[in-house]
Amino acid sequence: MADKLKLEMVTPYKRVLSEEVDEITAPGFVGELGLLPGHTPLLTTLKVGELTYKKGSETYHIAVNWGYLEVENETVTVLVDTAEPADEIDLARAQAALGRAEDALKTLSHEDKKYMIMESALQRAMIRIQVAGKGH
Amino acid sequence: MASLKDIKKRISSVKNTQQITKAMKMVAAAKLRRAQDAAVSARPYAEKLHAVMSSLAQREEGDEHALLNQRGTGRALVVLMTADRGLCGGFNANVSKEAERFIRSNEQGFDDIDLMIIGRKGRDFLRNRVGQHITKVHEDITSDATYKTAQLIGQEIVETYSEEKYDAVYVIYNAFKSAIEQIVTTERVLPIQANPGEEIEGDSVDYIYEPNRNEVLGQLLPKLVEVQIFRGLLESNASEQGARMSSMDSASRNAAEMIGKLTLQYNRARQAAITKELMEIISGAESIK
Known part of the structure; x- marks a missing residue:
């Protein structure tokens, strides 16, 4: 093996x-x-x-x-x-995206179609920041 | 015979045209390189996806998925990929004619055929021929086709197909063979043909599917459609640049030939004028002797 x-x-x-x-x-x-x-x-x-x-x-x-x-x-x-x-991750951009997604989520209700989209955007931004922090 | 001034004017006008066609050729060549690179680097993904697909199909367990089901011949959707701009030889006309031919020869086979056109030129060409079939036109997306756009179109197709608005979906596009050769290609996108592919060597251990087989299949199949659209867009874009490059190249060559001919004509006319003037002077001098 x-x-x-x-x-x-x-x-x-x-x-x-x-x-x-x-x-x-x-x-x-x-x-x-x-x-x-x-x-x-x-x-x-x-x-x-x-x-x-x-x-x-x-x-x-x-x-x-x-x-x-x-x-x-x-x-x-x-x-x-x-x-x-x-x-390769642009930390500043990821943080900006995180901020944008957070702001958008505050104004949207759960039923909104956009809520899902913004939530996944938030998730992506968080992962990016998490990964960028680790470097290698 | 045209006067010297007229010929001179024509020469300079042809020269101007030649300059433009030359510049367009250069631009197309540069764009072709980029488009070609994009098309080539997109290949591994499509290949891997097909590999995963065929290894899935090999472990057939009587799949029941909407995108695999043959629903017979009801309504069909044809996705035609053309360019937004012209001046690229037969690029747009060839593929549009194929679409027209496809619709005419399959009119009996299907209850109805709808046409989705990508690119302005295809719309212009087909509006007066099979205008009643055109249901949707996407413009300004061919020049920089991102995966995102392909995804949106793919999702739209999968959605309408799942709603049983269509029973078959085809794409027609120019496949990129080389800078001077494009092949008009018609492919069926939906329903997906699950070709088992070549046998995989070794023991056929059962796969573990997470979360489960149907879920995996359900997410994989729409992806396959998106990838096919994406590949079509990239190939079409590379073909367009290739077609433009070669047609602009021959236009520049034709212009050069024309300039040569006109210059010859100009020189002849000039010489004739000189000879005439000389004769006039000589005969004038003769007469006052």
Whole structure:
């Protein structure tokens, strides 16, 4: 059994990652998901959240936004709408987005159609800030 | 014979045109590069998604999903991708003609066919031909197609399909082959054909699906539509720039040829005038001897 996982991450715009890694933690639909080499085949949807992978002693953090994760034959394929590594996140912009979303949520009622949209915007902004804070 | 002044005027006008076509060619070439890069870098995502899809389809368990069901031939939607701007050779006409042909040859097959057009030129072309079929026109989105726009169009399509407003959805676009070659392509988007793909080697361990198989499938299928639209937009954009580049290139070459011809004509006329003047002077000198 191989002792490494191959991590492939793609977005509609480009291939973000294609690396051999030791361990992956992903925000699965039903909960946080830890993946090690030798994992059984799995297909899951991902939530907005933070994906972490370990390579040697280094740990990397990536903010991901809605997608899929497939495990098969020691290969982990991640399909996401957006993926931002910690060092690519514009913290100021994320904070501005957070502020905007918070303000909008205060004025909206729960039934409003926009409420859901702003709530997910808020979530994304929070994840981004969280990931950016960790650097790597 | 045209006077010297007239010829000179024509030469300078052709020169001006040539300058414009040359500039447009350069711009198209630069844009083509970008569009091509975008189309190429979007490929892995589409491929992976199809791979996931076909590995899902392999573990068939009698899927019942609205987007997979063949509902027969009721109403169809055709999504046509054209450009907002012209001056790109046969780019818009080819794809629009294909759409017209598609509608005419399938009029019997379906109860009704609606046409959604992306790009101003397709609308202009088809308005007087199959205008009654056109239900929606999207403008100003082809030049920088983001995934977001594709997503919106994809969602719109999936929604109308799920409401059973349509029973089949097709896209017609120019697939990018090379800078000088575009292939008009017609693809069925919905219902989705789940082709099992090639067999995967090794033991066929059952997949774990989270949260469950139907949920995963339900979220994956609309994604597939969006990706197909997105790819279509990118390919169409790259094709447009390629078509514009090659048509502007031949326009510049034609202009150069024309300038050559006109210059020759101009020089002949000039020489003729000089000869005439000389003869007049000589004969004048002769007469006063």
